[in-house]
Amino acid sequence: MATHNVVVPKPMEQSIDELVNTGRYQNFSEVVRAGIRMLLEHEAADAARLEALRNATSLGIMQVEAGQYEDVDPANLATYLDNLARPAGDKA
Incomplete structure (x- = not known):
């Protein structure tokens, strides 16, 4: 396993020390590894959301082109959206 030096600001160092002192983590390295895991999970979730938005946008564009x-009158937009949110058999 590679060793790296990490410089953190004082408030972050204090937070890491608290996590170690409470016994949640054994040492600084465990805290950093947990933070990196969370960052990677967050990045993966963001990438998945972005891909879903791209797919939905592509589908929407294809539907419009087809x-x-x-067409919805802007004056009736709120009612139209409310109806979309209701179950299929419960339309106003």
Whole structure:
């Protein structure tokens, strides 16, 4: 396993020390590894959300180009959106 030096600001160092002193982590390295794992999970979740948005956007564009959409009067937009949120058999 590679060894690296990490410089952290004083408030972060105090937080790490508290995590170690409470027994949640054995040492500084465990805290850093946990933080990196969380960062990687967060980055993966962001990438998945971005991919889902790209897919939804592509689908929406294809539907518009194929004429598969409804024109909605802006004055009725709130009602239209409320109806979309209701179960299929419960439309107003």
